[in-house]
Amino acid sequence: MTHPAAGARDTILVTGGAGFIGSNMARAFAEDGRRVVIADWLEDGPKWRNIADIALDDVIRPEAITSFVERESGRLAGIVHMGAVSATTERDGDKIVARNVRPTLDLWDQCARKGLPFIYASSAATYGNGTRGFADDESPAALGQLAPLNAYGWSKLMADRRFIADVRAGRPRPPQWAGLRFFNVYGPGEAHKGDMRSVIHKIYPTAAKGEAVTLFKSHHPGYTDGGQLRDFIYVKDCVNVAIWLIENPHISGVFNVGTGAARSFADLARAVFSAAGQPERITYIDMPEALQGAYQYFTQADVSKLRAAGYAKPFTSLEDGISDYVTRHLRGANAA
Numbered sequence: 377m378t379h380p381a382a383g384a385r386d387t388i389l390v391t392g393g394a395g396f397i398g399s400n401m402a403r404a405f406a407e408d409g410r411r412v413v414i415a416d417w418l419e420d421g422p423k424w425r426n427i428a429d430i431a432l433d434d435v436i437r438p439e440a441i442t443s444f445v446e447r448e449s450g451r452l453a454g455i456v457h458m459g460a461v462s463a464t465t466e467r468d469g470d471k472i473v474a475r476n477v478r479p480t481l482d483l484w485d486q487c488a489r490k491g492l493p494f495i496y497a498s499s500a501a502t503y504g505n506g507t508r509g510f511a512d513d514e515s516p517a518a519l520g521q522l523a524p525l526n527a528y529g530w531s532k533l534m535a536d537r538r539f540i541a542d543v544r545a546g547r548p549r550p551p552q553w554a555g556l557r558f559f560n561v562y563g564p565g566e567a568h569k570g571d572m573r574s575v576i577h578k579i580y581p582t583a584a585k586g587e588a589v590t591l592f593k594s595h596h597p598g599y600t601d602g603g604q605l606r607d608f609i610y611v612k613d614c615v616n617v618a619i620w621l622i623e624n625p626h627i628s629g630v631f632n633v634g635t636g637a638a639r640s641f642a643d644l645a646r647a648v649f650s651a652a653g654q655p656e657r658i659t660y661i662d663m664p665e666a667l668q669g670a671y672q673y674f675t676q677a678d679v680s681k682l683r684a685a686g687y688a689k690p691f692t693s694l695e696d697g698i699s700d701y702v703t704r705h706l707r708g709a710n711a712a
Contacts, residue, residue, distance in 0.1 A: 385453040387411040387433060388622070391441065391479070392459030394418055396566040396573075397497065397558070397614055399426035401456050404615045405622075406431050411451075415441050415459065426565045438479070445486050454493035454552070454622050457483055463572050464501060464526045476531035484539060487550035495621055498536055498555035498630060500607070500675055501529030510607075511678045512557060512632045514540050525670050532557075536630050543628075552625045556617065559634030559677050562697070563611030564705040574608075575641065576648055576698055580706050583648045588657040591641050595668050601660040602642030605674045607634035610697035616689055617682070627685050634677025635691040647695045651702035 388405045392398035393414030406412045411433040418424045418435075427435075436444055438459060445452065460476045480496060487494040503510050504523040511518070519537050524530045536555050543549050562574035579589040593601045617633050642658065649656045663671065679691075692700070 385451055387413060387448070387451045388453055389413045389415060389441075389445070389455045391415045391438065391455070391457045391483075392497075393435075394423050394427050395458060395462075396426075396563075396569055397561060397611055398456075398458035399430070399565045400563065400611045400615050401458060401618055402427065402432070403430045404619060405456075408619065410453065413444070413448075415444075421568060423568045426568070441479070442482065442486065445483075445490065445492070449490040449492060452490075452492055454495060455483060455487060456618055456622075457494065457496040460497060460528075460531070462528065462569070464528045465571075466526075466528060469527050472527045472531045476528070477534060480535045481538065484535075484542075484550065484553070485548070487553075488548040491551055493552035493622065493625055494550040495552075495554045495556065495618055496535070497532075498557040499529060499532040500557050500559040500632070500634065500677065501526065502533040502536065502557060503675070504529065505670075506672055506674055509678070510632065510634075510676055512630050512681050514630055516541070516544075525672075540630065552621070553628045554621050555630040556614070556633045557630060557677075558614060559607040559609050559632070559675055561609055561611050561614055563701055565611070575644060576701065577706070579645060580648055580652065580702060583645070583654055583657075584652040584707070586654040586657070588659045589645055589648075590659050590661050591645060592663040593660045594673070595663055595671075596673050599673050600642075602645070602658060603640050604671075605638035605640055605676070606672075607636070607638050607675050607677045608644060608694050608697070609634050609677075610692040610701070612697075612700075613689075613691050617687060620687055620689070624686065629681070629685070631682045631685070632677040632679050633682070634675075634679060635693075636677050636679040637691075637694075638674060638676035639694045643694060644698070647698040648702065650695070651699045652707075 393402045394416040413434040566573040
């Protein structure tokens with residue numbers, strides 16, 4: 377990275393910066409010499425540990441974002457908006473609008489007025505059950521065919537459609553904008569997410585003791601037990617995409633952020649056992665009935681648009697990502 381000169385636009389505002397993906401973004405920008413301001417609620421719990429090692433310029437509450445950007449826009453190199461209710465199980469639609477939709481639209485409008493790059497978290501949840509594929513097509517026809525399975529996915533698609541409509545209609549827009557459709561992200565900083573954390577984080581303590589881990593049986597004739605497929609992407613790859621975008625301000629659009637390779641949950645479990653130095657022991661249990669009708673058996677990012685835009689870094693393989701995650705972050709004292 378070419379570091380900005382003193383007094384230049386050298387600051388990145390990361391919303392949701394104490395969360396899973398946001399804290400990894402904040403750390404990487406700080407390590408690359410940027411001044412980093414985080415906007416988040418730390419609340420009563422261990423979430424602050426996600427940012428304890430980061431050299432931060434400031435921490436603000438989300439309620440203060442608008443006034444902060446108005447006051448400090450002259451030093452901002454961009455806004456990386458990761459803040460949201462990320463639980464796919466959240467059923468309170470008003471909460472989704474208040475925490476996901478409204479802040480995202482407000483930041484878009486503010487970045488357009490202030491001339492600030494705007495990178496925001498979209499999601500593969502916009503693709504619903506995947507019957508329409510996983511191509512990050514920005515045409516109104518393609519966007520109109522997507523059918524998210526939950527309110528979280530709807531909130532992300534709603535923002536994508538609004539922003540693309542603004543761009544196509546020639547309405548005010550940020551000088552650079554990018555919606556990142558993250559697939560199944562795993563890695564350090566997810567411990568606070570409870571049931572929304574990755575399967576890797578959930579099964580590691582059991583696998584490390586050499587005990588059997590449980591996965592869901594398949595209730596689809598085309599997939600074996602444990603053969604359900606996901607595009608698992610290491611959070612460090614997500615960070616690399618965001619940094620690349622900030623370094624290439626001429627690139628805008630909605631982009632899938634996945635590896636482009638679907639892997640099975642059985643592959644994932646085997647990689648966890650291997651990284652833990654234990655023999656593989658996997659058992660299977662019935663999937664809850666409520667989940668069976670809304671379960672995705674296959675996700676795989678089409679990353680051709682991201683590659684065509686110029687992103688050339690290889691994505692971390694599932695085995696290498698899990699090995700790094702286990703050995704550097706989960707093993708020993710860090711497992712807690």
